[in-house]
Amino acid sequence: MLKSLFTVVFSFLFISLNFAQIKKTSTPNWVEIQTYASEPNIDLDEVTQGTLILLYDQQTQVDSEENYFKVVTKITENVGIQEASSINISFDPSYQNLSFHEIDIIRNGQTISKLNSSEFQTIRQELDAENYIYDGSLSAVTHISDVRVGDIIAYSFTRKGYNPIHKNYFAEYYNLDNSHPIGKINIKINSKNKLEVKSFKNQLKFKETFNNNKYTYSLLEENISATHFEDNTPSWFLDANFIEIGNYKSWENLIDWGVQLFKVKDNLSTSLLKKIKEIDKENNTKGQKIEATLRFVQDEVRYLGLENGISAYKPSSPNKVYNQRFGDCKDKSLLLVTMLNQMNIEAYPVLVSTYLKKTVTNLLPNPAHFNHCVVKVIDGNEGERWYDPTITNQGGTFNKVVFPDYRFGLVLKKGNKGFEEIFPFAENTIDITDNYILEEVGKGAILKITSVYSEAEADNIRFYFKNNSIINIQKEFEKFYSDYHANIKSLGKPEYTDNLKTNTFTINETYKIDSIWQPSYMENQIGVDFTPYTITNVLSMPSKIERETPFELSYPITRSHTINVELPEEWNVDEDNFNLSSPNIFYDFDVLYNKSKNILTLKHLLKIQKDFVSVAEFPAFYNDLKKLDSELNYNISYNIGGSSTSTGSALKYLGIFVFICFLIFFTWLAFKLYHYDVTPKIESYYQENKPIGGWLILIGIGLCISPIRVFMDLLNTEVYLNGDWLVYFGGADFSFSIGLLLIIETIFNAAVLVFLPLIILLFIKKRSSFPKVYAIFLIVYFVFIVADSFIATALTGVNSLTSVEENQLIKSFISTGIIIPYLLLSERVKETFIKRYQ
Structure with missing residues (x-):
């Protein structure tokens, strides 16, 4: 709901020069003006894209078919100027009028009006054109001049008019979770008739009141945190504060509405009847007739949707679709149903939701829940067949044509009261x-x-x-x-x-x-x-x-x-x-x-x-x-x-597995250590957000090189990464002491591989815990390599270290002796690493 109001559309198909449908009017007197806080009590770390929504206000008069909206946005970063300064509101000119009431910049407590109807453009946008669907909607677009960081942009407008195809029916839904935090949300609906309300997640609910012969449904929430959605969540899972409201009494009520929409009132044209008779004559069985008709509608009537106004719900006549040889899903479905009915084959249009699937059965009746139309056919053996006439070049006989996993459908047949479940038979x-x-x-x-x-x-x-x-x-x-x-x-x-x-x-x-x-x-x-x-x-x-x-x-x-x-x-x-x-x-x-x-x-x-x-x-x-x-x-x-x-020694693979387990364990420990916090002593003369500089640059370079060097050493040694350390431990040529030393070395190498990246992260984030953590790491590292070198020398019977090993120990001793005092005593270090864990 909110996304459509805040997203700037970059590509458009048609531009119109006049905008007669837009009016500049005062705020309707039935609207309750909402206040908002310029500094809401929300976590600013959740703010993204440089904008903070201070107010989203939507108020609806059901009986007069008016929808009032007000959006107030604060620009927190310069990257948010582009989006916040462009206003783009869509409407369908075939049944809606659009009135703007205000476009203001609030800067330092002063209000600067930017509402100028001459600066609007009407732009025809077709967001689903790549799928050959054209809805005919227009966008009122204007770009606010002189917008700056810290400005508050407030605009309000009213859309008047509902699609006449719904007659006296009203249905709406609100998804009140958003990936952005919001200072305040206000929703209000007035209706002379009582409406049905249903909530999901049950954290936000409408309050119902009855005064002056009208029902009011309202919701007011402040300081709403951003919602974070998991990847790979099914589209039908409503993991949100989702609220529905409407006056459809039942699904049977909606089915009856749909039956009337799909009723063919005109006599079939001569050309269409000729085609039907041709298919009927050339095929003997009902199955063959179904298959031939389906192939014709799928492959010879191309998919194209012109869905402005009532055409968004009402299908075109079969005569028109047959003659123009194009139509959208409901046009093609009605053509298929009509042709089959003419051959005494029972068939019905079916409304489905390709994204809600099973969840649609738990919602309130609402035509907007359905985004697709297909066909149910009863063949000669009273078997149920389901077909999607928008799919082209399908193979298989009439009883083996694959039908997508839409799961539930609303069959538009008089007397039906609810959904029918569709079981996928294919294994694909x-x-x-x-x-x-x-x-x-x-x-x-x-x-x-x-x-x-x-x-x-x-x-x-x-x-x-x-x-x-x-x-x-x-x-x-x-x-x-x-x-x-x-x-x-x-x-x-x-x-x-x-x-x-x-x-x-x-x-x-x-x-x-x-x-x-x-x-x-x-x-x-x-x-x-x-x-x-x-x-x-x-x-x-x-x-x-x-x-x-x-x-x-x-x-x-x-x-x-x-x-x-x-x-x-x-x-x-x-x-x-x-x-x-x-x-x-x-x-x-x-x-x-x-x-x-x-x-x-x-x-x-x-x-x-x-x-x-x-x-x-x-x-x-x-x-x-x-x-x-x-x-x-x-x-x-x-x-x-x-x-x-073939795949190698079992012990070797066990060794690899154990090494990976050590990595996972130390990763868990590193995650715990990342939360470790040190309270820094901050002097009054410290520079705010002091950059990393001086000798710290050299320490940082050394830190970034260290993981690469350690990993290259492991690759050259190979014994740990390829699992051979466990093979050696179990080999006849090695003693238990050497095997135990190999296990300890494996554990230590796994720890180093994990903790070095952690220390680099603490360094980059300038965390207060960095000096202490890195100092302890250097001490442990030096002590271990010294002990490991001498123990290994003793166990293998070698009298002395190699020159390479001696040089490594000397370098480690010198660097440890220099870096640790600098980390613990340097004023620059104390002034740089003062950020706490948040």
Whole structure:
């Protein structure tokens, strides 16, 4: 609701020179003027984009069809001037008038009027033009001159007039959560008739009063914090203070309204009747007639929506749509229904919400909840079929045409009282077979790929091929596979077969890969990774295990990915199976090996079981994804000395896992340490926000270099990152003492990798805790490397340190001896690092 009032539209299609629909009037006498605080009690750290909304006021007179709005915005940063100084209000000129009451700048307590109707432009904006929908709405646009940081911009206006298609019905909804903090929100609705009200989240509610023969519904909230929304939350989940109000008594009430809208009153034209008779004569069964009619409406009547005024809800006549050969979803749906009805096939328009899905059944009746129209058909066997006439180039017979997962529909049939649930039947499978023919070890390979797309996936890839040239497709495919094999080149254009009856689309590709073998993390070893990209493209690892809202999944889909590897020689492969089954996903992975043909086969199968993961299920789902992620990538490796392996030693992988666990543990500790606060002693002569300078610059450079140096040392040592530290600990050549020392070194290296970035962050943020934390870190680091060096020397029987080790200890001693006193005693350090944790 708020976003549409504060977003500046940058692209427009048509510009009109006159703005006769805009009037300059005084504020209506029925409006209750709202005050606001110029310094509201909100967290200023939540303010974004340089603007703070001080007041959002919306007042409605239902009976006179008037909506009053007032918005007051304070500019806190220069980046907010652009947005706050541009006013853009949309309206539909076919039934609405727009009146502005004020556009003011409040600066230093003085009000400067900027309302000048001659400076307005009417601009025709089409925000959904890329989807071929044109609603005919206009925007009143003006740009305020001489706006400065610290100014308060206040403007108010009234839109008068409701879409006449609603007759005496009124319905509105308010989303009162926003990504910006708001000083004050005021909502007020006056109506002579009682209205139905429904709240979600139940934190904000309307207050109802009855005076002077009218009902008033009001809501007043101050100092509203910004709302932060989680990623991957399903669109149907209303994680907001959402309030509805209206006078539709029931869904049956709305269905009856819709039935009247979709009633065809004109006699069908001669040309349309001729087309219907042609389809009726050429097809014998009802199923064939349904399929032929659907194909005609989908593929020969293009999608184009001209939805200004009542056309936003009322469909055009079938005669008009047939003759012009274009229409929007409701136009095409009514044409399909009319043609089928004429052939004595029962069919009805259906209103659906592509984003609310199941949630729409819990809302109050409101036509605005529906953004799409489809068709329900009863075939000859009394079976229910659902079709979306806006989708083009669909395959499958009439009883196998894929219908999107809209979940619930409002069938516009007289006597219906509510929603009908629509169950998706398709699995939408992509079946990939990768055949690798490896040349001799260390060389390249030939890759042959066969991809079979079914149901909705076939519809999607068919659309892609029809809209792109084969040459461009070849380049796009080659670019896609280059993410997995750097030296890959297509050996020809992709060949495809399209079977419309079975709705399968098959693609065959061939590639040449130079140098498919890559150096391994193990010394003197090379390897090849095989990744089921169709599965990795579907599942992504969430960033954290804690969650407050459901997690959306792509549904319904099935992915089957088989990788056959023709090896150049006999290989050491352990056949294996991994299986994961949960309420949300099913995954099966098989490792097979044909010794007689030297063929390694990796079979992956993934099915998404439902469209979302609940909050209660999410921790288990997160852990399942971690397990699955560890199995997806399969590696074969070859010792340059001459032996082949599959995935390596179990102890080595356990060592990697334990090292990662240490990293996670120290990350948690670092997070706790980040909250550690030190109260600085601030002298009166300290410079405010003193910049980092002097010797601190050298310390900062050294700090930034340190993580790189430490990580490079670990890469050169390898024993910790590749898990070999645990192999050595379990080896016969090593004593328990050496193994224990390796464990301690592993823990210490994991700690250093985590805490160095933390210290850098404290340094950059000039936190008061930085000097103390960094000093302790330097002391611990120096003590450890000294102790570790001498213990290792003693355990291995070496009499003395190497010259490199001695130089490292000397440098560490000198730098520690200089930096620590500077950190703890320098006045510049004390004056610079004074920021507290907020």
